[in-house]
Amino acid sequence: MTSVCFVVPSWHYWTNPLKLQPMWEMYYATVCQAHFDRDDARVVIEDLRGHAADSLSEAVSDVGEHDVYAYWIMKTGDSVEIANIVSLIRDRHPAGKHVAGGTHVDMLPEECANVFDAIIVGPGENSFKQIVEDTRSGRLEKVYEQPYREVPFTDTPFPDRSLLPVDRVVNPLLFEQYGGVPATSLYFSRGCVYKCAFCVYNVPSYLQVRSREMMRDEIQYLKDGYGVKGLNFRDEVAIHPNAKISTTMFEVLGEADIVWRGQTTTVATYEQLKQARDSGCLELSIGVETVDDQVMQIIDKAWQTESQIRSFMENAKKLGIRIKMCLIFGLPGEPPDIVERSIRFIEETEPDYISLSGFCPVPGSPIFNNPEQYGIKFIDRDWAKHAHLLYRFSDEEEVGLPFEYEAETQWGKAFSREQIKENIRQTQRWLETREMVY
Ligand code: SF4
Incomplete structure (x- = not known):
């Protein structure tokens, strides 16, 4: 079984980071969950919202071992913290692969390719599924790219909110x-x-x-x-x-x-x-x-x-x-x-x-x-x-x-x-x- 963990950063710049929900992490976790049999893949969200930036290493120490750690970076302001999270998790669980997509990655693909084992350029619906497949078969590639035109969003499954506790949704x-x-x-x-x-x-x-x-x-x-x-x-x-x-x-x-x-x-x-x-x-x-x-x-x-x-x-x-x-x-x-x-x-x-x-x-x-x-x-x-x-x-x-x-x-x-x-x-x-x- 492949274990996939979507990680949400602290969003420390908001007074209350829990007010908004991590929509894209939920969307893509749901897509992966729906695609694989329960016996083939387990998908979780590790939600670090609300952790003070200076207690990050403590927060990350609770993140368990997974085959794939996934990130969706919409704001460039999150990218440094996410790179720190990657490094902290790699110290504890060196075998896991770290993959990221989102606006920041779309805009700076080369820089992000140096931080992550694989990057997604474009939407995540198909790329995350492919990444999980390729991790299982040991053939993870560096860049997964797909134009938005090919993924219309019309019928992308809506986020399964049970991936998070109710009070975080x-x-x-x-x-x-x-x-x-x-x-x-x-x-x-x-x-x-x-x-x-x-x-x-x-x-x-x-x-x-x-x-x-x-x-x-x-x-x-x-x-x-x-x-x-x-x-x-x-x-x-x-x-x-x-x-x-x-x-x-x-x-x-x-x-x-x-x-x-x-x-x-x-x-x-x-x-x-x-x-x-x-x-x-x-x-x-x-x-x-x-x-x-x-x-x-x-x-x-x-x-x-x-x-x-x-x-x-x-x-x-x-x-x-x-x-x-x-x-x-x-x-x-x-x-x-x-x-x-x-x-x-x-x-x-x-x-x-x-x-x-x-x-x-x-x-x-x-x-x-x-x-x-x-x-x-x-x-x-x-x-x-x-x-x-x-x-x-x-x-x-x-x-x-x-x-x-x-x-x-x-x-x-x-x-x-x-x-x-x-x-x-x-x-x-x-x-x-x-x-x-x-
Ligand atoms: S490009 Fe669109 S999303 Fe961006 S500020 Fe202008 S209207 Fe808003």
Whole structure:
């Protein structure tokens, strides 16, 4: 029998890492579990969420011996910790093979091939199964690659949540602002059609949507088995731009009599928002990113205009859907008065919540690939610094802004790293006093 262990890192940069669920580890563990007979393979998830980064070696000492240790690295900020986990497990259990996929691996395959025994480029549905087969036959290859086009996600089995204890799957915190109903995360689609210059999460470059049956079955499973009453969509674009597809989702959700929240683009129409509200939508996050038109153009998000953002927000407000506006400070081409203008925009448009991040030139993004074009003179390659949660929870945080602009760029004088930090710190505190951050 082959023993497979999916390992979830600590996610130490969140105040409460248990609030969100390790979706891709659960997806791919489920796919492997469904593919092999119980006698052929045993699949488990070792969930290290919540362990302090400095107690990692203690946490890893509890990880048992397995033939395959699997990782799905969505955030570059996790990659250093995962490399440490690999090394700690190798010391204790040298025979196990370590394999990884995910956005970080897609973006930096050569570097990752030096850390892991095998890497996955593209989706994991078939590659993980093949890796288990090849480990059994002693023919593990270095790279497993498959285009997303060949794995449509439509009927990928939904995650078997029994791979984790119930309290690590369902919690009231996701809907804390709405009475704390028992809730969990899920995906109805993966990918994104846009190409924002700071982003790497648009993989695949189009939206792969779950089938109506899968949507319905997963919700029923969560309601029946876990008493779930709230759903937190992790899709990059929860409201599909194609009205026919979004209507399917709204119909399924409406029938389920459940509440939900998610992130989407400001392209969604009034009609779609109305359907969303009628299907139980309480809150939508939108990637406004910046209030400056020039910056919006530089980051290749000019498909989103100020009037579009304002009209989306007015529509949502009319319908009673709360809005969480996501902003990024430190983007290329920011004007000197970005703090004042952002605050003015927030006061005028009155979103319910704000998520403010510091810009991070994530490996593989257009800005990371061509830093000079964006006036960046230095990018720190210590990936542990590549998370973008600066000063979200306290003044002491120091994760993020792993880069520096030239003093003068083609757009004029750029902010120094210290100035960007100060802009974020000031604005975070302003938001906090207004209770706009959670
Ligand atoms: S930031 Fe959002 S809209 Fe832009 S490419 Fe990334 S996922 Fe798509």
